[in-house]
Amino acid sequence: MAAKPSIPKGTRDFSPTEMSKRNYIFDTIRKAFHIFGFQQIETPAMENLSTLMGKYGDEGDKLLFKIQNSGDYFSGLTDEELLSRNAAKLASKFCEKGLRYDLTVPFARYVVMHRDELVFPFKRYQIQPVWRADRPQKGRYREFYQCDADIIGNNSLINEVELIQLIDYVFDKLNIHVAIKLNNRKILAGIAEVIGEPEKIVDITVAIDKIDKIGLDGVIAELKEKGIGDASIEKLLPILQAQGRNEEKLQIIAETLRGNATGEKGVEETKFILDTIKGLKIKSTLDLDLTLARGLNYYTGAILEVKALDVVIGSITGGGRYDNLTGVFGMEGVSGVGISFGADRIYDVMNQLDLYPNEAIHNTQIMFVNFGEKEAIHSLGIIGELRKCGISAELFPSSDKMKKQMGYANNHSIPYVAIIGEQEMNDGTIAVKDMATGEQKQMNIEELKKLFA
Numbered sequence: 001m002a003a004k005p006s007i008p009k010g011t012r013d014f015s016p017t018e019m020s021k022r023n024y025i026f027d028t029i030r031k032a033f034h035i036f037g038f039q040q041i042e043t044p045a046m047e048n049l050s051t052l053m054g055k056y057g058d059e060g061d062k063l064l065f066k067i068q069n070s071g072d073y074f075s076g077l078t079d080e081e082l083l084s085r086n087a088a089k090l091a092s093k094f095c096e097k098g099l100r101y102d103l104t105v106p107f108a109r110y111v112v113m114h115r116d117e118l119v120f121p122f123k124r125y126q127i128q129p130v131w132r133a134d135r136p137q138k139g140r141y142r143e144f145y146q147c148d149a150d151i152i153g154n155n156s157l158i159n160e161v162e163l164i165q166l167i168d169y170v171f172d173k174l175n176i177h178v179a180i181k182l183n184n185r186k187i188l189a190g191i192a193e194v195i196g197e198p199e200k201i202v203d204i205t206v207a208i209d210k211i212d213k214i215g216l217d218g219v220i221a222e223l224k225e226k227g228i229g230d231a232s233i234e235k236l237l238p239i240l241q242a243q244g245r246n247e248e249k250l251q252i253i254a255e256t257l258r259g260n261a262t263g264e265k266g267v268e269e270t271k272f273i274l275d276t277i278k279g280l281k282i283k284s285t286l287d288l289d290l291t292l293a294r295g296l297n298y299y300t301g302a303i304l305e306v307k308a309l310d311v312v313i314g315s316i317t318g319g320g321r322y323d324n325l326t327g328v329f330g331m332e333g334v335s336g337v338g339i340s341f342g343a344d345r346i347y348d349v350m351n352q353l354d355l356y357p358n359e360a361i362h363n364t365q366i367m368f369v370n371f372g373e374k375e376a377i378h379s380l381g382i383i384g385e386l387r388k389c390g391i392s393a394e395l396f397p398s399s400d401k402m403k404k405q406m407g408y409a410n411n412h413s414i415p416y417v418a419i420i421g422e423q424e425m426n427d428g429t430i431a432v433k434d435m436a437t438g439e440q441k442q443m444n445i446e447e448l449k450k451l452f453a
Contacts, residue, residue: 190263
């Protein structure tokens with residue numbers, strides 16, 4: 001007996017109904033990107049490892065899916081190297097490519113390669129899958145889609161404001177209540193300097209970024225493991241425990257960072273964003289969160305993260321300012337800011353809250369019963385007219401028993417069934433049954449079109 005097939009952990013199949021739901025999300029986000037003036041690009045699923053490695057920090061590098069070279073990849077290895085069983089070293093020898101970890105680093109590579117074709121500022125969007133060798137768990141997958149929007153080649157803070165408006169617009173359209181969390185990496189860098197641990201900025205940000213998962217005690221324990229002293233941690237605690245309105249928290253951090261140039265710049269940028277958004281009256285909550293760090297090393301300014309308010313799940317959108325990402329590819333001085341909508345987590349949120357409109361899930365609007373070849377051909381002509389008007393219609397492909405055909409319509413939640421027999425063909429009418437009420441009416445094709453107008 002053949003073994004039952006399976007798929008890799010952390011991946012999923014999607015049924016037609018599930019794909020209808022996912023496409024509703026993608027279409028909503030895509031329309032928003034267009035409304036805000038972003039242009040679409042695509043990049044390959046795999047990139048050279050030299051493009052990917054070193055851009056996400058040590059933890060990110062470990063989560064890269066590496067692709068084995070084709071051909072005799074052992075030929076360049078010595079017996080000693082093979083017997084060492086050093087996985088990382090061996091992989092570096094026979095893996096030259098990897099699956100993309102996110103869409104931002106490939107985008108930076110794209111900008112550098114196509115710099116002569118682009119007009120700056122360049123507003124790009126990208127909706128494609130990414131892969132991470134993470135431990136699968138609820139809300140965390142190894143293959144998932146990101147929906148990215150970036151503005152590159154301009155350092156105005158208006159760009160951050162626009163991205164916050166874009167986030168608010170998308171989640172308002174999807175009917176998801178969210179809180180948008182805001183912080184600034186310059187504030188975090190200033191904190192590291194003020195507490196006397198400037199060289200530990202990465203360790204500090206990685207630790208405090210986990211505060212929602214491991215709690216304050218867990219963060220303190222991790223900071224100690226990284227060699228950060230008790231005195232420094234003591235200075236850090238009031239910041240991590242700061243409460244109150246955005247203005248109050250900003251005042252706390254401003255006083256803490258007074259005299260620190262990097263930190264003061266972060267406070268100034270954050271104040272501009274908060275003040276500007278206040279005048280635009282977005283529907284989402286915007287919170288200054290001094291514990292927000294975003295673990296990726298390439299962020300240099302404002303950082304954003306979005307939490308769903310009605311479902312317990314990780315962040316469903318994130319992003320921030322990166323002033324020097326293209327520099328690693330030889331193109332200095334190009335500032336950018338971007339966000340990424342986590343489509344798979346948004347999908348999970350919408351499933352839990354049942355937020356999909358009926359028209360997003362059920363595609364076929366009317367099904368024509370098949371009584372035989374003559375009636376079927378007549379029906380196909382009418383179906384063609386309906387389709388020209390953008391009405392989704394289909395003919396049951398064979399003249400099976402009426403019970404089977406009606407069962408098909410029920411199982412696919414098709415709201416209307418058209419019945420055309422010899423009498424209807426002679427009269428030029430269509431018997432249309434409302435599957436919800438059971439009511440049946442005779443109408444001509446123009447009346448049928450108006451039913452879906």
